[in-house]
Structure formats: C-alpha cells, structure tokens
Amino acid sequence: xxxGPDPLALDRQVCFALSVASRSVIAIYRPLLEPHGLxxxxxxxxxxxxxxxxxxxxxxxxTLRHEPATLSPMLKRLESLGYVTRRRAxxxxxxxxxDLTGAGRTLRAEAEKIPYRVVEKLGMSIEExxxxxxxxxxxxxxxxx
Amino acid sequence: xxxGPDPLALDRQVCFALSVASRSVIAIYRPLLEPHGLxxxxxxxxxxxxxxxxxxxxxxxxTLRHEPATLSPMLKRLESLGYVTRRRAxxxxxxxxxDLTGAGRTLRAEAEKIPYRVVEKLGMSIEExxxxxxxxxxxxxxxxx
DNA sequence: CACTAACACTTAGTACACTAACTATTAGGG
DNA sequence: CCCTAATAGTTAGTGTACTAAGTGTTAGTG
Numbered sequence: 528x529x530x531g532p533d534p535l536a537l538d539r540q541v542c543f544a545l546s547v548a549s550r551s552v553i554a555i556y557r558p559l560l561e562p563h564g565l566x567x568x569x570x571x572x573x574x575x576x577x578x579x580x581x582x583x584x585x586x587x588x589x590t591l592r593h594e595p596a597t598l599s600p601m602l603k604r605l606e607s608l609g610y611v612t613r614r615r616a617x618x619x620x621x622x623x624x625x626d627l628t629g630a631g632r633t634l635r636a637e638a639e640k641i642p643y644r645v646v647e648k649l650g651m652s653i654e655e656x657x658x659x660x661x662x663x664x665x666x667x668x669x670x671x672x
Numbered sequence: 673x674x675x676g677p678d679p680l681a682l683d684r685q686v687c688f689a690l691s692v693a694s695r696s697v698i699a700i701y702r703p704l705l706e707p708h709g710l711x712x713x714x715x716x717x718x719x720x721x722x723x724x725x726x727x728x729x730x731x732x733x734x735t736l737r738h739e740p741a742t743l744s745p746m747l748k749r750l751e752s753l754g755y756v757t758r759r760r761a762x763x764x765x766x767x768x769x770x771d772l773t774g775a776g777r778t779l780r781a782e783a784e785k786i787p788y789r790v791v792e793k794l795g796m797s798i799e800e801x802x803x804x805x806x807x808x809x810x811x812x813x814x815x816x817x
Numbered sequence: 818c819a820c821t822a823a824c825a826c827t828t829a830g831t832a833c834a835c836t837a838a839c840t841a842t843t844a845g846g847g
Numbered sequence: 848c849c850c851t852a853a854t855a856g857t858t859a860g861t862g863t864a865c866t867a868a869g870t871g872t873t874a875g876t877g
Binding site for chain 2: 861862863864865866867871872873
C-alpha cells in the first residue's frame with residue numbers, strides 16, 4: 528500500500544473531507560429547517576418516521592445508525608416540539624412506541640420542498656450527487672464489516 | 673429538476689449518507705487514537721500543526737473550517753494533554769500562538785501508521801478513496817460559494 | 818491623538834454523539 | 848415456576864459544533 532510521501536497531509540485525508548463536507552451540507556439545511564424549529568438530526572428522525580411509523584427507538588437507531596443514548600433526548604425534544612408522541616408499547620413495555628402527531632404528518636408536505644432547495648443551493652448535477660451517494664454507501668458498507 | 677417520486681426517501685439523501693459515513697469512518701479512528709488520548713477533531717488539529725506551526729486560532733480555523741468557539745476549548749484540552757502550547761503573540765496580543773510541544777512533535781512518527789491502518793480496515797482501493805476525495809472536494813467547494 | 822470600528826479570541830447556552838452504568842421488563846432454562 | 852440472562856430505554860459524563868454575546872487589542876480616521 529502506498530499513500531505517498533506524506534500520509535498525514537491534511538488535504539489528502541478522506542476523513543477530513545468527509546467531516547467538512549458533512550458539516551457544510553448540514554449548514555445548507557440549517558436555514559431551511561430553522562423555521563420549523565428543527566435541527567438536521569431531528570429532520571432525519573422525521574424522514575425515518577415518514578417512511579414508517581410508529582416504530583421503536585431501537586428500530587429508528589438501526590435505520591439512522593444512532594445509539595439509543597443519542598436518540599432518547601432527541602425524541603423528547605421532538606415530542607416537546609409537537610411533532611412526535613412517545614409511549615410504551617402495550618405488547619412489550621420495554622419498547623417505546625414513537626409516532627407522528629398531526630403536526631408531524633402535516634410537516635411532510637412542507638418538507639418536500641427542502642431537497643430541491645438543497646440541490647439548487649449546491650448547484651451540482653443529480654448525476655454527480657447520485658455517484659457521490661453510491662461512493663458513500665460503499666464506505667458505509669465497508670465500515671459495517 | 674426531478675428528484676423522483678419520493679424526494680424525502682431516506683436511502684437517497686446525500687446528507688444522510690454523508691453524516692453516517694463521516695461518523696462511521698471516525699469510529700474506525702477511535703481505537704487508533706485512544707491510546708494517545710486523542711479524539712478525531714483533536715487529531716485533525718495536530719495534522720494542521722504538523723503541516724505548519726506555530727499558527728493562530730484563526731489560521732487553524734480557516735484550515736479546518738471550524739469556528740473559533742469550537743477550537744478554543746479543544747486547544748486547551750490539547751494543551752493539558754501536553755501536545756500543544758498556547759501563548760499570546762508578542763507582535764499582536766489579540767492572536768494566540770499555538771505551537772507543538774516535544775511530545776506533540778514526537779507523536780507524528782507514531783501517527784504515520786494510522787492512515788495505513790484506516791485504509792486497511794476500510795478494505796477499499798486507493799483509487800476509489802481518491803475518487804471519493806475528489807467528489808467530496810467538489811461538494812465542499814459548492815458549499816463555499 | 819483621541820475614538821470608534823474592526824479584529825482575535827473567550828464564554829455561555831443549546832444540541833448532538835459516544836461510552837459506561839443503571840432501571841425496568843421480558844424470555845428461557847433448570 | 849423461579850431465577851438468571853437478555854433486551855429496551857434512560858441517565859451521567861465528556862467532547863465536539865454552532866450562535867450570540869462579551870473582553871481585550873489594534874488600526875484607521877477626523
């Protein structure tokens with residue numbers, strides 16, 4: 528394996544590019560989510576619930592690759608924002624049943640505009656973004672082995 | 673612009689893939705950095721200093737794309753770990769001169785192994801990682817306009 | 818040369834994100 | 848059936864990240 532003369536050169540570190548890109552793209556979402564009182568991680572939880580609900584904390588965690596300890600306070604904030612309900616599942620009292628409220632469901636229609644605005648702001652082609660998504664998926668798959 | 677039938681589908685969101693990939697790759701670094709008492713953001717600060725030092729907080733912030741408010745406590749932790757010194761610049765007392773200690777400089781030789789271990793752990797080809805880096809750089813450039 | 822604006826960093830406050838330890842509930846084996 | 852192990856969430860503690868407000872220093876202008 529050859530990583531060149533300086534394996535520690537900052538401008539060649541994939542990990543650095545990943546974290547900067549992640550923070551930079553999240554920064555694009557910030558002004559779009561702020562009117563709804565949402566952060567980007569909270570928005571991702573709503574995407575998961577819009578896909579399927581109700582679901583348990585464990586289920587959401589496996590989908591978003593988050594520890595339950597990260598989700599627990601986040602879901603409480605989403606509850607106090609009025610987008611989500613939390614109650615113990617009757618069948619198994621260990622599980623928490625996280626569901627959307629009316630407001631949470633209504634928000635979806637508004638949110639549909641967001642991806643278009645983000646892609647527009649980025650000014651990149653759909654093809655390029657899809658290629659990037661594929662590359663990122665391979666990295667994620669690689670870390671999961 | 674056409675984002676398909678469901679623009680909010682989680683498995684097609686670049687922002688989601690970016691944040692998961694970022695966290696997953698950082699998780700690979702964790703056991704490699706832990707013996708040195710370092711976190712990944714702290715490691716990136718050291719990469720910046722190994723490239724050039726001493727430098728100011730502002731300078732490091734521009735390189736790593738971080739707010740001074742993020743760096744300020746981080747640099748104090750690096751100082752108490754013994755890798756870095758912090759002192760006001762004589763020429764301009766507003767600026768902080770961040771420099772490497774002997775231990776900070778010595779650590780570089782140890783750290784040179786890390787990129788190889790990460791690439792090995794990922795099990796991806798150098799070519800694929802370089803292509804990903806290019807794609808991420810284009811995203812970062814797009815967010816900077 | 819005083820005075821205000823700009824600059825560099827720090828502090829406070831909120832929200833992730835992770836590890837480790839804890840609580841409550843359910844399931845399984847003797 | 849009891850009792851232990853496994854499971855699902857929560858809490859505590861540390862360390863980013865970001866915005867906004869604050870402090871001290873320098874620079875630029877009347």
